[in-house]
Amino acid sequence: MKKLMNDPRAVTEQTVAGYVRAHAGRLRRVGTGYGVARVEPLLPGTVAVIGGGGSGHEPMHLGYVGAGLLAGAVPGEIFSAPTPEAILEVVTATHAGAGVLFVVGNYSGDRFNFELAAERCAERGIPTHTVVVADDVGLGELIRADNRRGIAGMLVAAKVLGAAAERGDDLESLAEIGARLGHGIASMGVGLRAGTSPLADVASFDLGEDEMEIGIGIHGELGRDRLPRQRADAIADLLVGETLAELAPPAGDSLLVFVNGLGGTPPGELALFFDAVARSLEGRGYGVARVLVGTHVTALDMQGVSLTLGRFDSELLSLWDAPVDTPALRAP
Amino acid sequence: MKKLMNDPRAVTEQTVAGYVRAHAGRLRRVGTGYGVARVEPLLPGTVAVIGGGGSGHEPMHLGYVGAGLLAGAVPGEIFSAPTPEAILEVVTATHAGAGVLFVVGNYSGDRFNFELAAERCAERGIPTHTVVVADDVGLGELIRADNRRGIAGMLVAAKVLGAAAERGDDLESLAEIGARLGHGIASMGVGLRAGTSPLADVASFDLGEDEMEIGIGIHGELGRDRLPRQRADAIADLLVGETLAELAPPAGDSLLVFVNGLGGTPPGELALFFDAVARSLEGRGYGVARVLVGTHVTALDMQGVSLTLGRFDSELLSLWDAPVDTPALRAP
Amino acid sequence: MTLDANWAARWLIAAGDVFETERGALSELDRQIGDGDHGENLSRGFGAVRGQLRVGTLPGTPAEVLREAALTLISTVGGASGPLYGTALLRASEVIADKDALDAADVAALLRAGAAGIAQRGSAEPGDKTMLDSWLPAADAAAVAAERGEDAPAVLAAAVRAADAGAVATDDLIALRGRAAYLGERSRGHRDPGAASSALLIAAAADSL
Amino acid sequence: MTLDANWAARWLIAAGDVFETERGALSELDRQIGDGDHGENLSRGFGAVRGQLRVGTLPGTPAEVLREAALTLISTVGGASGPLYGTALLRASEVIADKDALDAADVAALLRAGAAGIAQRGSAEPGDKTMLDSWLPAADAAAVAAERGEDAPAVLAAAVRAADAGAVATDDLIALRGRAAYLGERSRGHRDPGAASSALLIAAAADSL
Ligand SMILES: Nc1ncnc2c1ncn2[C@@H]1O[C@H](COP(=O)(O)OP(=O)(O)O)[C@@H](O)[C@H]1O
Ligand SMILES: Nc1ncnc2c1ncn2[C@@H]1O[C@H](COP(=O)(O)OP(=O)(O)O)[C@@H](O)[C@H]1O
Ligand SMILES: [Mg+2]
Ligand SMILES: [Mg+2]
Ligand SMILES: [Mg+2]
Ligand SMILES: [Mg+2]
DSSP, X not given: OOOOOSSGGGHHXXXXXXXXXXXXXXXXXXXXXXXXXXXXXXXXXXOEEEEEEEESSTTTTXXXXXXXXXXXXXXXXXXXXXXXXXXXXXXXXXXXXXXXXXXXXXXXXXHHHHHXXXXXXXXXXXXXXXXXXXXXXXXXXXXXXXXXXXXXXXXXXXXXXXXXXXTTOOHHHHHHHHHHHHTTEEEEEEEEEOOBOSSSSSBSXXXXXXXXXXXXXXXXXXXXXEEEOOOHHHHXXXXXXXXXXXXXXXXXXXXXXXXEEOBSSOHHHHHHHHHHHHHHHHHTTOEEEEEEEEOOSOOTXXXXXXXXXXXXXXXXXXXXXXXXXXXXXEEO | OOOOOSSGGGHHHHHHHHHHHHTTTTEEEOSSSSOEEESSOXXXXXXXXXXXXXXXXXXXXXXXXXXXXXXXXXXXXXXXXXXXXHHHHHHHHHOOSSXXXXXXXXXXXXXXXXXXXXXXXXXXXXXXXXXXXXXXXXXXXXXOGGGOOOOTHHHHHHHHHHHHHHTTXXXXXXXXXXXXXXXXXXXXXXXXXXXXXXXXXXXXXOOOTTEEEETOOTTSOOOSEEEEOOOHHHHHHHHHHHHXXXXXXXXXXXXXXXEEEOBSSOHHHHHHHHHHHHHHHHHTTOEEEEEEEEOOSOOTTBEEEEEEEEOOOHHHHHHHHSOEEOSSOEEO | OOOSHHHHHHHHHHHHHHHHHTHHHHHHHHXXXXXXXXXXXXXXXXXHHHHHOOTTOOOSOHHHHHHHHHHHHHHHOOSSHHHHHHHHHHHHHHHTTTOSXXXXXXXXXXXXXXXXXXXXXXXXXXXXXXXXXHHHHHHHHHHXXXXXXXXXXXXXXHHHHHHHXXXXXGGGSOOOSSGGGGGGGGGTTSOOHHHHHHHHHHHHHHHTO | OOOSHHHHHHHHHHHHHHHHHTHHHHHHHHHHHSOSOHHHHHHHHHHHHHHHOOTTOXXXXXXXXXXXXXXXXXXXXXXXXXXXXXXXXXXXXXHTTTOSSOOHHHHHHHXXXXXXXHHHHHTOXXXXXXXXXXXXXXXXXXXXXXXXXXXXXXXXXXXXXXXXXXXXXGGGSOOOSTGGGGGGGGGTTSOXXXXXXXXXXXXXXXXXX
């Protein structure tokens, strides 16, 4: 297995430890689980935005803890939702009196565990709201729309909501932004080589040297189609077509473009792929409003890429542009 | 081949295009080659620090063009030095009247081509100095010391020299810092899976599923030893031992620690590996003065990691700490 | 043969045993259409439950035993099945609260509440190819048997048969919930791991009489 | 049979032809102990040189032809060999400046200057397993032949034999320069690609008489 690790069962613990040690001035561990919170406490009266879900997607979520983004992160075991206890520990460590916003992907385990945590918060008088991100259009008609997964759009949602919380929005207004975001983000991925879980000994699926899997998930789930590998331009155009179809922006619109590496694809290829995406968009009469290119929401060491498009109004754009200072995303 | 690309011969062109497009507010192309320069011109009277060498190491060098780091970058073809012409184009675009500092790795092709460029600069009255980085101790006694390659330490050198240029240091003082740096940086890498060049159809060497190659170069050069893959702790300890031996810091010293991904290793593994490095250092009685963990100096899509240690005096540390604002490195 | 706290404890210990034994098989089912960890999840969760139980020394009610186990499952499993089984047992414990021993109607009510908890937590409907497709037939069969006036063991036996049949019947369904739903049509022809484990759990209740 | 500008042009065109033909073989040598691009580099560089030359219409001197070619190599190759061959031809052109035709002593001087250019640019020493190990014996043999009073073709012929032998002799050396040096002891048993291409280049000079 082409992996740097010790005991496979210690991977999450040691990964979290490494992040916190590398960013000791910004991150601190909380509670007895893998939870992480900002060192700088929130301004009293601001909503704590907390992201969580299975680990194996680093730098998400713990790399996005910091000013302008998450107040805390709750990683579970690899690809496995965190427990309500772990979530509550991060809530306790970050709550600043104005309630908690959970940002989670649309996975049963994540939804249920955060739901249970929310019920316990309610018992303690801490108001919560949960934004469930379901941006993955990769499976198309194969699945019911309410089964769409959250993939790279989770970072986009967290960034926008984190910025809104930082400026002082209350829980209700954050909930409204979350709902608006839901209709404005669409993503789709393509895998060239599946990732390998530390606990398994083999990749989650096999792909021939010249095959690709269209519409993969970030847990090594199979996608919609297995095709011969195509040129970057053709892959980009395919992903642009599917995500655009979902968002249906008016002709001439400019979109947020997020090209995300799945873990094993190097930065140079992402840049090249972004160029292909931009040309495809322009060829279809659309523009690029904002750009993010990088390895942000991974599927362990999967080789491949996802494209996220955002159809954003000016308020969402200004939240996207707001300053952010986290280990894995920093701007301006 | 598990690669996102179009025509293999267009990879460098399209990668550079993608970087410049994604960072249009910061980067601009210059001349007819792959050269890139800052959009914001240098302050008149500051030295232009220019990095260059074969491409395939992205984000190096073009991702490090910006305030506090490089004035310009000259990528060559993949793993191939740029021509003196291409170098001169970037010199012309960035020179701000105080001369040019080239930061290059210790490779024949790079050294010769930058040397030729320097000769032409001299003909035109532009003073230059070249810092040749040779931080790779991975081949140990296998090779003569003057054949040591430049690997991840190239970024460290560029960062420090870029900061010094930004504060106004003249060419002579930059040359002195460059010389000091030379004795203070040591790196070593380990490959788990070799990268594949777009032009080749196979990886540059074959490694069994449970093998690793110790001391690899960033062009797919073989290393010193092929061993069964070990635990991250053991690998970290091996790299720490070799790099420490080179720097021979006094007991109790604190070092700069740079854990660099080689392209195909995901961020989570790098964090875990950094944790192992820090524990190894502490176990040997050393501390961690500064930390950088990320995918910065790659070997296409090679899976693996390199460790760079820096034994820095307080001036070098403060240059390391200086603000930097580039596509691939931003701080504080 | 009383369905008291000790029976409840024996049930959950037996469940821990069977999930340990069937760990590989359950994970293998999950590997076909999910992420391959269902056996791990349950052996971890019910292992923790088992560790907390001391049969014979239990002072309380069956409801207390189930409630304790529910909280443990919720706090140790983490995946989808932890909250689902946790919610099921929590709801079940609520409808048998304060009873020292359960009769036939209680058993039927317990199963009905468990199924309702899963349906609510999972927004699942019958036929979605989930654990509900084992719990719901079990609850229905138990209700019918209890209506007919059968005793608690007979009610449980009827539930076991129906849970089993329900699990087997998931083979032909397309998953509409959970990870298996990402496969769409390709999920057909595989047994739902949660339905399979639910049948084992209900069988353990009968076997512990 | 005059070694004038047209001869120089025929030489470089012939070099372009042979590097095109031997591209694969040279890259294969480079694959063994380097990065596998030596054939590509030379066919690109000398291909560009060839494209700029029009045999028969050249007004100038051999020095002008070599100088032009040197600049083209430097600006098109990019690897290590571009500056090395470029410097070699540049230095060679300097020692034959202004001559319309070369005699035996000029040929020897040209090869000596080329070798010196490579040694200087590459900080290479004899025995480092580089192209110098082909150029230097060639220059030495040419000097001896010229001293002996042989004519230019004979001097070139002596150089060709020595360059070839020098290239073959690199098989037994450990590389101390260039990428091959990263292999240390493991570089032994392989021919240095630059030495091999140098022998071809010098042979092309003789063949173009
Ligand atoms: N929304 C849901 N409603 C009911 N049951 C569900 C739902 N989602 C998942 N399940 C059940 O959970 C089982 C998977 O559990 P498990 O593998 O432990 O969790 P995870 O899917 O998080 O890995 C499925 O086989 C199914 O029976
Ligand atoms: N320092 C040096 N001095 C002399 N010759 C050198 C030196 N470095 C490399 N060479 C020559 O260059 C050849 C390799 O050229 P080439 O493959 O075109 O360039 P690169 O090594 O940049 O890929 C080697 O075989 C060797 O003969
Ligand atoms: Mg799971
Ligand atoms: Mg080369
Ligand atoms: Mg599962
Ligand atoms: Mg080469």
